[in-house]
Amino acid sequence: MTAPAAAPPRAALDETRYRSRDGYVMVAISVLLFVAAGLIVARQWAPPALAGLLAVAGAALVPGLYMLQPNEAKVLTLFGRYVGTDRTDGLRWTNPFQSGTKISLRARNLNTSTMKVNDKRGNPVEIGAAVVWRVRDTARAVFEIDDYTKFVSIQAEAAIRHLATLYAYDSGEDLAPEETTLRAGLDAVADALRDDLNLRFASAGVEVLDARLTHLAYAPEIAQVMLRRQQATAIVSARHQIVAGAVGMVEAALNGLSERNLLTLDDERKAAMVSNLLVVLCSDNDTQPVINTGTLYT
The missing domain is CATH 3.30.479.30 (Band 7 domain)
Known part of the structure; x- marks a missing residue:
């Protein structure tokens, strides 16, 4: 026995623009109907039943009036069926049997x-x-x-x-x-x-x-740990730049001494000078001068 086929998914309901009537014109028509009904009753121009019909017609137009502000719309339905959305601002009129829901279009x-x-x-x-x-x-x-x-x-x-x-x-x-x-x-x-x-x-x-x-x-439970991690990363990065700069300064100093023939240094003395300069340049504290009265060999 085969299972019944699944029903196809229902298509989404998209907006349809609705063209309502100018509410001011309908107000004028309603007022004229009431005035005509009153004149008929007052001056007896026609049977009173006609005056009643005109009054009922004028009153029937009033429920169809509604006001829309700028960036406001009204979703209209007729007996449960969607008929459209009115986006025209001002005083508007539609079929009194239609019901509507106002909805804001503002951000x-x-x-x-x-x-x-x-x-x-x-x-x-x-x-x-x-x-x-x-x-x-x-x-x-x-x-x-x-x-x-x-x-x-x-x-x-x-x-x-x-x-x-x-x-x-x-x-x-x-x-x-x-x-x-x-x-x-x-x-x-x-x-x-x-x-x-x-x-x-x-x-x-x-x-x-x-x-x-x-x-x-x-989150608070790991904020301090991550802060220390970021500080450590920043310190390592700063140290790397400091060492790179110090090496360049030491190299420039040795090249300057060699080009001017101020000193003749062997490998051991160059190593000692490089070590001293790196300590001075990379240290976090101020250096203290030391007078060396001896040599590397005594």
Whole structure:
């Protein structure tokens, strides 16, 4: 017995623009109907039933009026069927039997809370971000997602957690020199976060305008250890530069003495001079002059 074939996935509902009528014109028509009904009753130009019909018609136009602010839209449905989205600001009018949901199209800020996650190396880090987003497709935001604001918040947190696992917090010997890190590659990390968020928000009809990290630090339990590691790396790098510079200065000094024929030094005396100069140049403390009254051989 064969299993029933699975139903094909339903296509996402995309936004359709709706052309509403000018609300001011409909207000004028409604007022004229009320005035006509009043005149008929007052002057008895026609049967009262006609006046009643005109009054009912004027009253029926009023529920179809609504106001839209700039960067605001109204999603309209008729007996449960989506008919379109009106993005025209001002006083508008539509079929009174249609119901609608207003939705803001303005840019919004989402400032995520600081989260503790593991980076690419597995080190715990604290990370937070600010996301600027807005609704692009109103139909998807209303009908495809139960609560698009909560959806954005949850998916943003998931994207940030995923982002942290793709990059190391800082460079090190285990990483290639050109590899992007969370601390040094802020622009590249921001671009990657924005692209990931746009993929996650596509089903909700939401687009990301900007996304930036607002907080980045090692977790407290390893912060002191990592600080000492960074200090050690900085000390080693500084020592390397100091030694390289000292070697160049010693070489220049020996070459200068040899070119001017000031001293004739054998290998042993050159070694002693090099040793003394390196100690002086590489020492962290001020050197103390010592008067040498002897020689290397006595």
